[in-house]
Amino acid sequence: MERWWFPAMLVVALMLPAAAKGLARHYKFSVVMKNTTKLCASKPIVTVNGKFPGPTLYAREDDTVLVQVVNHVSYNVTIHWHGVRQLRTCWSDGPAYITQCPIRPGQSYVYNFTLTGQRGTLLWHAHITWLRSTLHGAIVILPKRGVPYPFPKPSKEKIIILGEWWKADTELVISQSVQSGLPPNISDAHTINGHPGPFPSCSSQGYTLHVESGKTYLLRIVNAAVNDELFFKIAGHNLTVVEVDASYTKPFSIDTIFIAPGQTTNVLLAAHQSGGTYLMAISPFMDTIVGVDNLTATGIMQYSGTHVSTATVRASIPAINATSVEFSFINSLQSLNSKRYPANVPLAIDHSLLFTMSVGVNPCSTCVNGSKLVAALNNVSFVMPSTDILEAHYHKIRGVYTDNFPGNPPMTFNYTGTPPSNMQTMNGTRVYKLAYNSTVQIVLQGTSIIAPENHPTHLHGFNFFAVGKGLGNYDPNKDPKNFNLVDPVERNTIGVPTGGWTAIRFRADNPGVWFLHCHLEVHTTWGLKMVFIVEDGDGPSESLLPPPSDLPKC
Template sequence: MASMESRSLPRAAATSMALAIAIVFLIYTTERLGDAASVEHTFMVSQVKMTHLCKETLVTVVNGQLPGPAIYVTEGDSVTVHVVNKSPHNITIHWHGVKQWLNCWADGVPMITQLPIQPNQNFTYRFNVIGQEGTLWWHAHVPFLRASLHGALIIRPRNGASSYPFPKPDREVPIIIGDYWQLDLAQAARRMMHGFLFSFANASTINGKLGDLFNCSGVPEDSYVLDVVPGKTYLLRIINAGLFSEFYLKIAGHKFTVVGADANYISPYTTDVIAIAPGETVDALVVADALPGRYYMVALPNQAPLPDTQTPEYTTRGIMQYSNTYSSADDPAGLMSDRGVEEKEEEDKGSSGDVPVAPEMPDIHDTITSYYFHSNLTNLYQTVVPQRVDERLFIVLSLGSICQHGQSCRRGDHNETILIATMNNVSFQDPTGKTPLLEAHYYHTGSVDLMQELPDRPPRAFNFTDEALIPYGPKEMRLEPSYKATMVRRFRHGAVVEMVFQSTAVLQGDSNPMHLHGHNMILLAQGFGNFDAAKDVAKYNLVNPPVKNTILVPNLGWAAIRFVANNPGVWFMHCHYEFHLTMGMAAVFIVEDGPTVNTSLPPPPAHFPTYCGHDNNLLPDELCLQTKKDA
């Protein structure tokens, strides 16, 4: 581990260290990357007027579009994105799933890794995409605003599509499932953070289109339309950018072959339904092998059944439509020859008219389909699963409450309390200082060492999945009292960490998509009910478990994961349901430096805005370093 003195080097020494790291990295990238390209974008964040559902709404977007621009890179490329903030909101951009190897400074979490980009300011993100292929995405990492500030980040193999470990598709299509809000998103976030009424979206979307299930004075909203050619294969790069809902996606008369998830290749898995939670990505092949016609692409949100609180959930749909001509020449491989008579007859119903064929969807309260989908995912290649475990954590994901005024209050359905989300009975408190945690950690100038440590386990054991705890009542009220703190957990460099995430029934029965920044997680096993090490460890897949950046912990169930803490820096771990994140289901993981230069976090990049501690001024890093040295 680097000493404290190394954190207060003079500018010249700091520059020398940065140069040494740059040389090491240059040698590494020269060997690995060869002719890697530099990809550059400018993101202009502003508010535009959009009219849907008969109402004009100010929506915060990038470059005037929803979803925002897709970024296409080849593995090994370097990426530069200039963010110009012309909106009235503080903004950061998180590159969801990008490992940011030795580059925590570009991770984009306000007051965790950087100061937010204030209105009329700009900030440049620079990062490399190394050792990853597949579908990731980018989004704002400020409460609720990722609903409209998001886009795809597609990483292609360095040898082109011909090197995919599955049949080369004829076309690749991003499919982003999201929300449309008529409410002011920043205001909705403030209301939730302060324990007031929950707010909900007005519609769901596919690639920004609401679809014909929604209308304005009887006129259907525009639908997303995917034009296909008979016999061709399409790689759908599916992203759930929604705030609150896991979605089921189906296309009438067609099947998916899942080949990737969270930018990792998956053993090909054929299914007629995809389950995708907020934060997750799924790559799936679809062959246009139905009779010519129009077929609905339906995204249906699921939610926990009663006695869980039922919230507004909106199904949306787009259309997959074939070109107008079809002949045997379009089906040289006889793709239609093995399709059942009943299936063909169902497709014929919609192929001759204007009304698309609709798929039969799961029930909105069907959570088993999600469990089966995620349980069927295995890694295409043998996964290197660390056998030695250095640290074990049992993380209980729950709801609780704190008193609005004073130390005591009536629990249950009373306005004396504020509802919060917790990990091991602690709700994450956003840092209250003026220095981001990463800066305080790097320079040893803050109080990171004095912050609350994420406990290894909850303060008490109980029947975590007892459905009697879902409604307000005496049974759950005993478990409600919680507290808020800026929770951190330190790991030595290279430590192998095993975590079991346990969902609870306290005031809810939700699943929980848990996302870890800066690292991938190996999903060893999952199940319903309470985790029991005596029997459940035997279920661990130690051969080809899926590797993901977002793990969906099943409704009233558990998931066991391992990861190697080998990327030094300060990393956010949180639930990707926005209401859980806003209410505090989060923690900060600090990975210490390793013993060498190329296992230690480099200094902040040039012109990285840093708070220097006087008069609220933001200064470029060279002036802040001089200030810190003089101090």
């Protein structure tokens, strides 16, 4: 057992024999309350094993991972392994009331999945209410033994987790918002590895990244923020991007990366200076009128041997509405598309779908203004069921959901122009069914209802290829002619540009119940989400496994 793989974990001794293709990795996640010490406001927060951010899960490609989650807090809990494909193990995906009932206080559940054909950086986080504000951490999947990275081997690797911080209890923040029908309070600070850096009434100096001159570092950068898309940069140093969302990319050098909630980016950092300290900064991106936490979190990168009094080299921070910086990063992303790591883009499409993404207003007699903000895909605000959809699907239980989610907008209008006068949405627990191994194209179309906004969208259970994007309304006759079907970037979370659209493609080769939702938690809360059900294929290898015996009950 390679004990160096578990530097910050509470590890249960390995009891199982090695899996057919990899080892069995056992972890124990104890969900507990912990008082904070580095966030300038002492309060108890929900943590895993008392750590914020939570412990890193280390494994290799094709390893089987078993994580026992024990709930010692008063909230219901689930954990989602964001970006893990969960081939035939949908029961371990984690979104509450979609693939499982929550783990209740005092109860436990063992997540059991194999990292088939995956390597790189992903994240885990709570997938119920807003607990992921503090319940999150990194997943590092190393390549198979003897398989090198497709880029120069770094001297060392570092994990950088970006987040948001509220002085208040985030469960209270979202509860008050739901009751009032108004937007929730924005966060009070951004964080780098749990450190906010200087901000009003806080003396924290932020996170320090220690480096040695002449060495190259692989930075595994994770955006675990709840609602904010972020820029990341280090003064005086370019970053070479080599991977996003655990998929290798053609390397390119850039001084600022853009990363949305749920996304990961691996970069090579060459420590080429002889010494000194350099500003490390994250700042928010928002190119419309929607309010976000506008505070920049800073830390430093410090060369070994540098005197503590050395002046820090500063950097210019992108403007909050720096769309050009965002586009510069996104437009540079391409799949590696090598012989070992091909880009298998579906060319023939069985399901061509158009999903409009919007924020609207519905009546609410108990809310402050007699109305409440909602969000919708194809004008359907998703209603969470009282039992999980996966069990209903597997056991053929009626009345939990309907299979009539519209594949196209029920009403056409100028999506990015003048919005319609009626902004009310329909409510429902609707799913869209896909045959096993069918191919799917989804055009995610932003709208101008209430306000146009960038929507980082996450698909559970699959990677997809981002084959096209544009501003304005998608044109099905002209825009596909410009699609990249050769080496488009492969992701699990993609941004839909403000006032524009994004087209993605994937093959539905994973049976189960799979969530699609905006990864801005406020929009997920308001209903900007839907569910795909992928039917079983032929035989056991193409069929969902039976539910585990310890699956939580609603």
